[in-house]
Each structure stands twice: as structure tokens, then as C-alpha cells.
Amino acid sequence: MNAEAPVEPGRIVLLTASHRVAPGLLSWPAWRTLHAADRVLCADAEHPQLPYLREAGVGVEIAAPTAQELVDGCAGGRTAVVLAAGEGDQALTDGLARMAGSGRVQMPDLELLPGSYDLPGARLLDLVQVMDRIRRECPWSSQQTHKGLAKYGIEEAYELVEAIEDGDRDELREELGDVLLQVVFHARIAQEASGEEGDEPFSIDDVAGTIVDKLIHRHPHVFGDARAETPEDVKAHWLRTKAIEKQRDSVTDGVPLGQPGLALAAKLAGRVRTAGLDVELPAREDGDRAVGYELLAMAVRAEAEGHDPEAALRAAARAYRDAIRAAEATARD
Numbered sequence: 456m457n458a459e460a461p462v463e464p465g466r467i468v469l470l471t472a473s474h475r476v477a478p479g480l481l482s483w484p485a486w487r488t489l490h491a492a493d494r495v496l497c498a499d500a501e502h503p504q505l506p507y508l509r510e511a512g513v514g515v516e517i518a519a520p521t522a523q524e525l526v527d528g529c530a531g532g533r534t535a536v537v538l539a540a541g542e543g544d545q546a547l548t549d550g551l552a553r554m555a556g557s558g559r560v561q562m563p564d565l566e567l568l569p570g571s572y573d574l575p576g577a578r579l580l581d582l583v584q585v586m587d588r589i590r591r592e593c594p595w596s597s598q599q600t601h602k603g604l605a606k607y608g609i610e611e612a613y614e615l616v617e618a619i620e621d622g623d624r625d626e627l628r629e630e631l632g633d634v635l636l637q638v639v640f641h642a643r644i645a646q647e648a649s650g651e652e653g654d655e656p657f658s659i660d661d662v663a664g665t666i667v668d669k670l671i672h673r674h675p676h677v678f679g680d681a682r683a684e685t686p687e688d689v690k691a692h693w694l695r696t697k698a699i700e701k702q703r704d705s706v707t708d709g710v711p712l713g714q715p716g717l718a719l720a721a722k723l724a725g726r727v728r729t730a731g732l733d734v735e736l737p738a739r740e741d742g743d744r745a746v747g748y749e750l751l752a753m754a755v756r757a758e759a760e761g762h763d764p765e766a767a768l769r770a771a772a773r774a775y776r777d778a779i780r781a782a783e784a785t786a787r788d
Contacts (some may be wrong), residue, residue, distance in 0.1 A: 465529030468536045472504055472570040479507030485570035488641040489513045489536055495537040509656040522550025529563040583659055586639045601641055608637045618668040668768060672696060706730045720754035
């Protein structure tokens with residue numbers, strides 16, 4: 456009497472897809488597996504991939520089988536594809552893991568098949584969605600305006616600079632996120648403009664599109680036929696293109712007067728030097744304002760020598776802070 460042939464256990468494929476990629480944009484291995492499968496199952500009747508699978512002729516059962524039911528359904532060499540929900544199917548995967556770990560069940564081949572992958576920058580889409588919900592549902596965020604948020608933009612920029620100067624990579628990553636949040640927050644507010652009084656709405660996509668166009672236009676040596684062999688060549692390209700774009704009446708146009716004094720003085724000095732102008736420094740005044748003219752002269756000299764006077768003063772101030780703390784520690788001892 457012949458022994459009964461063992462039953463082939465089949466195959467279970469857990470198909471995942473990134474919610475950050477447009478539905479229907481699946482990899483070729485994913486489409487091939489879907490078309491060849493004996494069953495395709497999905498527990499979520501609203502899964503965004505379903506209309507595209509049906510349009511492609513892939514029949515999908517809306518079902519949430521247990522691990523045992525899925526294993527039994529694959530007996531005889533059948534292939535079942537489970538389209539994972541956005542939150543995953545933990546109950547199913549835990550059940551399959553327990554069955555496989557028991558050693559008492561002849562398990563089907565288990566395969567995790569990514570149907571799509573996140574592209575670089577995909578998490579930015581999450582940030583936009585989170586910001587959109589916060590703007591709609593948070594009592595504080597929903598009331599904010601561009602003017603009301605302005606001070607936070609300044610604070611976050613300074614905290615970013617501090618992280619850079621400290622050389623703290625973890626802090627740098629966090630502070631970059633805080634600066635990015637300010638950009639997304641302002642863009643989200645700008646979406647709500649009514650168009651009245653000249654305030655036309657724009658979105659984060661408009662912001663990104665503007666800077667992309669600007670970068671391409673100002674890098675003809677990368678995206679065009681221009682040549683730039685040195686950083687100096689690149690800077691010259693940038694300045695020429697910027698001058699054509701802005702059509703400014705003065706080299707001082709576009710210099711924000713609200714920045715710190717040393718940085719402002721150095722910026723103006725740099726504009727003067729780049730333009731080849733011969734501008735005498737203002738005459739020193741008597742009284743309390745005299746120190747301002749002395750600082751101006753020092754900032755101009757520092758810029759001419761290739762130094763950032765604002766950063767230099769911050770570094771000196773940090774050394775002073777350390778000296779203060781050392782003196783305090785000595786006094787306590």
C-alpha cells in the first residue's frame with residue numbers, strides 16, 4: 456500500500472505598500488504576484504489600493520482570516536496574498552509567528568513583499584498632513600497668524616545656529632525640524648488667504664516650487680551649459696543671476712535691517728566690497744553712540760579679512776560664559 460503523498464503547504468505573501476506613494480504605483484514583482492495568486496485578501500474595504508487592483512483585473516476578497524484559516528487555505532500548494540492595512544495586521548502576523556514557532560504545523564512559505572517604497576523626502580508628506588490636522592483641530596494653532604509666529608521663526612533660527620556651533624548632531628537634527636515646521640506652518644496659514652486685499656493663497660507646494668525654480672535658474676553650471684570650476688565661479692554666477700532677477704536700485708536693497716548689528720554691518724560691508732564701491736565709514740560721533748561707530752569699523756574690517764564678526768563675537772561670548780561658570784564654581788567651593 457502506497458504512503459499518502461504529503462500535502463504541499465503553499466505560500467503566504469504579505470504585501471505592503473507605502474501610503475506616501477500614489478495608490479496603484481506598485482512594483483512589477485508585486486503586480487506579478489497579485490495576478491498569479493490563488494487568493495488576494497484585504498481586511499480593509501476602504502483600502503486605497505483596491506480600485507486599482509480591480510481595474511487591473513485582480514479579484515480581492517474583503518476578509519480578515521485567522522492565521523489558522525489562512526494556513527489551511529494554502530494547503531495544496533495554493534498562494535494567498537494578504538494586502539496589509541495601513542496600520543499593519545498584527546493579529547494575523549502574531550498568529551502566524553506562533554504557529555511557525557510551535558514546530559507542530561507544516562507552515563506555508565511566508566514572504567513579506569514591499570509593493571512600493573518611500574522616496575527620499577517622503578516623510579515631508581507626513582509633516583504636511585500632520586500640520587493640516589493641527590491647524591484644523593488645535594485651539595492654539597488654528598488661531599495663529601504670520602505676524603504672531605514671526606518671533607518663533609527668529610528663535611528657532613538662533614537655536615539652529617547654536618546647535619551647529621555646539622557640534623551636537625542630535626540637537627542639529629531636532630532644530631532643523633523646528634525650522635522646517637515654521638516653513639510648513641506659515642505655508643499652511645497662507646493656504647487660507649481669501650484673495651481679498653491682494654492676499655492670494657499659496658501652499659507648501661508653491662513654496663517648494665518657487666525655490667526649485669530659483670535654484671535651477673541660479674545654477675546654470677549644473678542645469679545648463681555654463682561652466683564653473685571653482686566656488687568663486689559659482690558665487691559669481693549666483694550674484695549675476697540674482698542681480699538680473701531683482702533689478703535693485705541699490706546694493707543695500709534686500710538687506711534685512713532687523714538682523715543683529717554686527718551681522719548687519721558685515722552684510723553691508725560685503726555688498727560694498729562686491730560692488731567695488733569706495734564708501735567711507737561714517738564719522739565717529741561723541742557720546743554714547745561712539746561705541747557703535749567703533750563696532751562698525753571692527754565689523755567692516757573683520758568682513759574684509761574673511762571673518763564673520765557675529766560668529767566671532769558669539770564664540771567670544773561663549774568663552775566668557777564658560778569663564779563666568781568657572782568663577783561661580785570657584786566661589787561655591
